[in-house]
Amino acid sequence: MKWEISTLEELEDKIWRCTACGNCKTAYKFGPPPAFGEICPAGVEFGFDGMMASKGKIAFARGILDGELEWTEDFLDAVYKCTVCGGCQNQCELDHKPFIPEIIEAMRRKAVAEGAGPMPSQKKISQSLSAYNNPYQGPRRVRTDWTRPFKKAKKPIKNINKEPADILYYVGCTGAFNLPARGVPTATASIFQKLGLDFGILGENEICCGSTAMRIGDAEEFKRVAEANLEMFQRLHEEKGVNTIVTSCAGCYRAIKKDYILAADYDKIMNGIRVVHTVDLLNGLFQEGKLKFSGELPMKVTYHDPCHTGRHLNKFEIDEDGSKLWKGAYVGLNEEDCLYDVPRELLKAIPGIEFTEMERIRDNSYCCGGGGGVMTGYGDWAAKNASRRIEEGMATGAEHMVSICPFCHYNLNEGSKRIKSDMQLYDLVELLDQVIPEPE
Amino acid sequence: MLAKREDMILDELRSIVGKDNATAAKHIRYAYSYDLSFVKPKLPDYVVMATTVEQVQGIMKLANREKIPVVPFTAGTNIGGLCIPERGGILLDLKRMNKILRLDTESHYAVIEPGVSHAKLATELYKHNLRWSWPVGPPSACSASCAISHGIGGLSGRYGLNSEEITSMEVVLPTGELVRAGSCAIQEDAWHSVLPLPQLDGLFKGWLGTTGVVTKLGLRVHPIPPVLKVFTVSTRNIEDMVSYVFNLGNYEICDDLTAVSWWLAQVPIPYPYTPKPDDTPEWFCFGTTFSWTEKEKEAREEIWQNVLKEEQNKGTSIEYAEYPEEALRARTQLPSQIVGSTKNYTKMAGGGISWPGTFTPVNKWAPVYNKWKDILIEHNLSPAVRVTNYRGVHYGMLRAMIPFNKKSSAETENARKAIVECLKVDLDAGGIPYKPPVDFAVEINKRAHPGYLSLLKQVKKLLDPNDIMNPGKLGI
């Protein structure tokens, strides 16, 4: 399969568009009232300008390209101390804006290609991927452990390899292997069953989406799993009637929506297949009146926008042929794919829920700290950063925090434990499952 | 031997600020080696982040003892290479000294640390319906640095330079000694005024970080009247714009009275030079006025209408004009991310901006602009020029914002040459550049009275006997 994944050298023209204005170092909106907040988890923790925001990352990229910077242990470490959250990207207005995460990851790809990266602690991700097809060193059969209660309750979930279904529920490795995050697939499948949706899972045959590999610069491993997945999606569409792929994992969702399109044949392969996040699917049903609630959940909550279901899904308009501004100009962005309102609407619709917002939300959401390989590479920092986000949530007076990403789920709960907070992170599906009644 | 000394210094720096806050790692130093401007990149030897006054004192004592240069830095957005170390040394990053120490909402002043950004201060002040004279620069840049660098902003038409808003300061001298200027020097807790004492704060304003490290700064802040009216006009030439700005400026009713050439009104500035369409005016002006009541606004508007009529009666080309929407937002909704992101300046050119930024009396604007236009067009650069009145008609600001393609060293050098040439024209007409890069400082000094240079050197020697503070920037 042919892929259009850029090298750092191919991005050089973009890299030189950065003025070093530092606008990316803080989130700010004029309002009125004006709103200001720290936006870069790496900058908050490590402080030096090189570590902070795209201003710093682009300095690193420039240094590599002009031959000033070589892969020392410290430099490599600095390149990987970034959650690739895109918070910095959101502040930038110049022509390289659409490529900022790409530039960061291209540096990592270069590091991997030259034998320097990823970080030693992250190497196990790649090794695990090639040995187990998941980043958690989990044996295949463990992938379906979360389905046991369903079997026990005599409500088995369809194995899509054996039975056709309209919807493929792509579970993702974190939901399947990470014990504290298993509530996410459990609640998702429970809701789908209650709603009578025709869905199935790949079970032991599911393999990683490749998101983590891509984030840490291991493009080869990413391509291997992505190609296998794309071929499987096409086969399931043709042979098992799958028209929709749904996932509750923000990382998988982002990978399939944004990384897989770098495959030259993406449109051909995915023709006729819709990729949606679970909350989007549920919101559609809610709007059609097909999703009803019973009972109450008296809870004061706030909502954390995962980077991967938010600003990572921006669609950037680039003037490819120079007909609007000039060739390669960044023209504007479209947020229609970003899941900002959908989860909030569903959350607010739950009877008994009292909803309150944090200061840094939507496109300026403050990353939980777990992305970009940071949870594996720098677990302590990831949890420390999550504590900062939890504190922001607590400051609103909310008891609990809600999100739609198993990564954020795990990391924010770790952050909460770290500061001995009572605040828990729930996935939205976990709350919805409690108020969606069994069919009569 | 040399390596040993460097290690020893790094160890000592780490013992002052903590192990994670001082480094000699090249990738960290590299990120501080360049800025937006044409100034050639140069690496510091160490980067150090301080969080307390005591730490700053410790760093200065060490640097003074070892005769190591120290370059104060908050965000490095000065557009003059002022934080690029001429002679290596310690890059002192103060962004983590970012506390707003006091907000006196009755007496209208704030006391801040140097790392407080415009974005942070604006957000805090707004909660009390207060504001400051925000520059049209990045919201992430710092207010204290703007003030001590004679920065200017959206209220400068009314109150003058941001350095005139300083009410008190605390400074660590190059020797490590802690000093104060203004009321806080007499009464520890009084930060309201630098007057009527001798204005010792002048020893640290406009000195480009070459005389000491400001660690606390008192700043006057102002209420936000609720009614905004922006007066917008255009003219076909600079002479007619000068006539209008003089006339309206006399009434001192604008917070900001700025005119920009057609090239600067474009978002972004065209690069390379693009001729202006013949049927378009060459100059656009906006005057912002804030009023407490509709009646007050109407009275101000009446003055403006009269001025407009007077100018039309003179037979000038003045017309009421719609100012381009995005450009107007960029200059009136401050701090502004539009301008701060440099989108309207260098999005088209790519990567670089520099300016001949000067204080030039209003009656010199037209001859200087006309020469600048020739020079810039000759270098294939847009004459993206701004003129502004500060404090009524007292100061005139004249500036060309010059974007360039930083990837190309030839284009960068082309811009540098054009800018320095423009600067010389302005200096010869009596203008004075602000936040000057070394290239400008040299030109200033060439023209300076020997007594000025002598005094400058004496003061510098007195405060910084070993010439360690941002050495080389004054061009002496």
Ligand SMILES: Cc1cc2nc3c(=O)[nH]c(=O)nc-3n(C[C@H](O)[C@H](O)[C@H](O)COP(=O)(O)OP(=O)(O)OC[C@H]3O[C@@H](n4cnc5c(N)ncnc54)[C@H](O)[C@@H]3O)c2cc1C
């Ligand atoms: C697009 C754009 C537009 C701009 N428009 C304006 C404008 O309208 N008006 C304006 O005034 N500025 C403008 N600027 C310049 C600049 O953004 C502001 O003046 C800003 O507030 C400077 O803050 P900084 O943190 O970047 O300072 P820095 O660049 O970090 O520092 C400026 C100078 O102060 C010295 N310094 C820093 N901290 C200290 C300290 N604590 N003690 C002693 N010396 C110190 C530094 O060594 C340097 O010489 C603009 C910049 C850009 C990029």
Ligand code: SF4
């Ligand atoms: S990445 Fe964008 S916002 Fe950040 S410094 Fe560069 S140009 Fe400015």
Ligand code: SF4
């Ligand atoms: S992607 Fe996120 S963590 Fe990385 S530099 Fe940007 S804001 Fe910081």
